[in-house]
Amino acid sequence: MIVILAEKPDQARKLASPFPHTKGNGFLSIQSCKEFPNGATVTWAIGHLVELKEPEEYRPEWKKWDLATLPIIPGQFEYKVSKDKAKQFQTVKKLLKEADEIIIATDPAREGENIARLLILMAGCSKKRIKRFWTSSLTENAIRKGFAELKDGKETIHLFHEAQARQIADWLVGMNASRLYTLLLQQKGIRDVFSVGRVQTPVLKLIYDRQKEIEQFRPEPFYELEGQFTVKNGTYRGKLNKRFSSLDELYETVRPDITKEQQTYQAVIKSVRISEKRTPAPKLHSLSTLQSKLNRTKKFSPTKVLELVQSLYEKGYVSYPRTDSQYITEEEYTYLQKHVDQYQQCLGIHVPIRSLQPSKRYVNPEKVSDHYAIIPTEKVPDTKAFETFSSDEKEVYYEILKSALAMFMTDYVYDETVIITSVGKQEFVTYIRGSEPPEIIQSKGVQN
Template sequence: MKTILLAEKPSVARDIASVIGSFTKRQGYLENKDYLVTWAIGHLAELANPEDYSPELKTWNLDTLPIIPAQFLLKPAERTLDQWRVVKSLLQGKHRLIINACDAGREGELIFQYIYHLAGCRLPIKRLWLSENTPGAIRKALENLQDPRNYYHLSLAAMARSQADWLIGINGTRAFTLAYKKSGQKGSLSIGRVQTPTLALIVEREKEIRSFIPEQWWEVFATFQTNENRVYRGRWIDGGEKNHKINDKTRAEEVTARVQHSRGVIEQMEENSEKVPPPNLLSLGDLQKKANRQYGYNAKQTLDLAQSLYERHRMISYPRTDSRCLTREIETTLAKRLKALGGISVYQGAVQLLTESPAPAKGTVNDAGVTDHHAIIPTGDISRINQLTPEEHHIFDLIAKTFIACFYPEAVILHRQVITRVGQERFLTSGKTVLNPGWMQVFQLEEEDAEEEALPPEIRDAAEVIVLNTSAKACKSQPPRRYTDASLISSLENASRYVEEKELKQALKTAKGVGTPATRAAIIERIIQSGYVLRQGKYFVPTPKGEMIVDLVPEELRSLELTATWEQQLIHIEKGTGNPSGFMKEIHSLTRTVVAAARSNA
C-alpha cells in the first residue's frame, strides 16, 4: 500500500515529488514505489448550488428565500472535473494514509477537508505544513508530519466561514437582485460579507469628496540671510500656537509688508536626534502597498508576481501571509539566506557592509507575532535570478532590500527647528540631517532624497538675519483622496479604526483587518468586474450601480461591524473556545434579516 500526498497546486506537488525522487508521470498524478502525489488545482470540491438541493430553487424567487440548508452538500467544481475524477479515484483506493499538503492556512485546510469528505475517503491523515518550497524546507516538513488533530479547530472555522459566506452571498445576491429588477433595472447584483463593506468604503469616500467644502487661508513666507551669507526660508506662525494659517487676505498682506527688508534674530533653536529602526519585514499587504506606490502595480498583479516567485522560482517564502515577524526556527537559516543574496551583484555591496555575524533588528524574531506563516523573505535559492521578468525583479527587489535592511543598525536623524523673530512676527523653519544612514544605505538613501534639507548646518541661536524677500500664498484645503490599491488595502487591514465597540475593535485587530492577505486582491477585482467600481488611473471611482447597492443594502451588510463580529467568533472557533453551531445560528438569523430588508425594498 502507498501513501497519497495531496497538494493544492501542480507546481507544489512537483516540488515535493522532486525532493522525494524517482517518480513516473501519470495522468493527473505522479507515482513511485511508496507515494502517489496528486494535486487539487484550488477548490476541486465546493458547496453545492441551491438547485442541487431542490430543482425549483434554480429559479430566482423571493418567495423561496431564505435558502438555509439543514445540512450543506458538496459537489465537484465544474471547471476542474477531470482532475477531480483522478483525485477521487486515488482517495477511494486501498492505501496506507493520505498527507494533506494543501497550503498551510485556513483556506488550504478547507480545500483538503471538502475534497476528503466529498470523495468519501476514510484513510488516516497526516499534515504537511510548509512555509517555503525549497528542497530543505520540504525535506524537513516530510520528516516532521503533523497530527491532523492539531488543525481540527482550524478546519471547523474554515467550514463555518465558508458556509456563512454561502448563506449571505446566495440569499443576499438573489434577494437584492430581485428587488433591483422590480424597480425596473436590468442585470444582477452581487452581495458579499467582505465585498459589500469594501465597496461601501469607496462609495462613502466619494460622497465625502462631493460634499466637501474647501477652506481658504493665506500663508506668509520670508527668506532670510545670516551674516555668513547663509540663506534659509521660514513660514509665519501665530505666536506660541504655531498656527500658520491667516484667514484674512488683508492681514496676510500687512504681515508681508511689515517684515519686508527688515532685520530679525534667531530667537529659538531646538535640536533632537531620532533613531529610526529598519522597516518591518513584509507581509503580503505591505508588499502590495509598496508595489502600488513604487511601481503602480495593483493588488492582484503583486500577488500573482509574488506567487510566481514562490512557486515557479522558489526565491521567496510563502507570500500569502499577514505576519511581519520570523520564528526562532527560521532564525537559524538567516545567515545562509543573507550570504546567498550577497552573490547577486545588485545586493553585494549592501551585504558586504554588514558585520561578520549580523543580527536582525529587535522584534524581527518573535514566535508570538507569526500566525500561519512568517514574513515574506528570500529563500536563498538564487539559481533562477536571471530568468525573472522585469516585474518579478521589482517585487523580489522590494523583498530582498527589506530583508537586508533588517540586519543594519538604526538610522540616526537630527531634526532642527528654528524660530526667527522679525519685530513682533515669528517664522518657523524645520530641517533634518541624516547623521548616520544605517539601514537607509540599503535603499540608497531614497528616503532622504525625498526632502531637501531646509536649514544650513551653520545656523546658530541668537544670530542676526536680514529679510531678503517675502510672499503671501493663497491656499485652500483639499478633499480626501480617492482610494488607491495601497490606501484601500491599508483601510481593510486597519478596519478596527471604523468600529467603536471595544471587543469588536479588538477582534478586528487580532484578525488583522477585513478579509485575508490572499482574498483582498480578489475582492477588489470582483467589485471592478461586477461594474461597481472603475479604475481611473490609480484611483477607484464608484459607478452609479455601485452607489445604488450601498444605499440599498441594510446597515449590517455595508458596515464593518458584521465582519468584526464574524472574525471575533471565527478566531474563538479556531482556538477551540468558540461554538460553530452557535455561530451558524446567528448567521441564519442574519440571513433572514437580509432577505426581509430586500423584500421591503421590492
C-alpha cells in the same frame, strides 16, 4: 501507505523536493528514505475541488427566483465536486482510499484546512489516521522539520469548523440577498441581476463612499507665515505652527508683533535642540506593498506586478506572490543570511551588514499565517539565467532583492536640529537634517 495532501501542484513539488521521488499522473511518489522508510505519495487539490451545492440541488422549486421561496435554508448543507476538477478528485479519492495514514500539508490556516478536510470527507476517509504538517516555510530544512514534528489531526480540526461556518455564511447571504434585491429591483423596472455578498457588498460600499468623498471634495485655501532669518554664517527659514483660513485672520493674529508694512524684524533664537534620529529599513514586501511601490516608481499596474511576480515564482526565484504578510520565519531568514553575498552580486552592490541576528521587525512567525513575505529564494540566477528575464521581470526581482537585503543593513542615522526663533510672541519652527545648523547658528540675535 502514507498519502500527503497538498493544496496545489507547485506546493506538492516543493514538499517532495527534499526526498527522492518520481512523477505519476496526478501525484508524486516518494521513495524509501529516512523520513519515509516505506515511501509516501504526494497528491494535491487544485484550490477548491469541493464546493457547496446549488439551491436547486436541494429542492427543484428553489431553482426559480421567487420571493415566496425566500429565505433558502437547507436542513443540512451538502457538498459536491467541481465539474472541471473531477478528474483530479478521482485521483485523490483513490489514493486516500488506499492510505493507512493521511498527512494534511495544505496551507497552515483555515482555508487550507477546509480544502483538505472536505476532500477527505468526500472521499469517505474521515475516520482514517490523520496527521497535520504545519509550517508556512517550504525550505528544505523546514520541510524535513515539519514532517519530523507532525501534529495530531485533532489539533487543527477546529480550523475546518471555522472555515465551514464562513463558507456557509457566504452561501446564505449570497443566495438569499442576491435573489431578494434582484427581485425587489425588478419590481421597480430594473432588469439586471444584482450580486450581493457577505464581504463583497460591504467592501463595495466602502469603495463607493470613498469615491463620493473624492468627487465631492472641495479644496479650501489656507495661509501660513514663513520667515527667512539671517545670521552671521548664513540664512535659514522657519514657519509658524499655525494655519489660517484667510489673510485677514493671519494678520489679525500676528498683528501685535508683525505688520504688513514692516519687512524686517529683530528676532531671537530661543532654542536649538539637536537629536539623533534613526530610520530602519522598510518592512519586507507583501503583494500589495510591492504593487504600490512598483506603481509609484515604475508605473506598473497591480495586475502587471502580480503577473511578473507569478512568473518569477514559477521559475523558482521568488516566494509565493499572493501574500498579505510582511514577515518571515527563522527558516527563511537563515537561508537569506547565507546568500547575502550572492544577492549583492546580483545587484552589483556591496553594503555594510549591520547584523546577522534576526529582528522582530522582519522575522516574526506569529505574524505569518498562510504565506510569508515575498522574498528571493535560495535559487539565485546566474548570468545565463538573467538573460531569460524580461526587463520588467528584472525590475521586479531587483526590488524584491533590495527589500530582503535592506533588513541586514544599518539604520539610516542622522541628526535633526529643531530651532525655535521668536519674533515678539510669535515662534517660528525650523527643522533641519544634518550637521549644517550648528555651523550656522552661532549667535542669539538674528535679523529677518
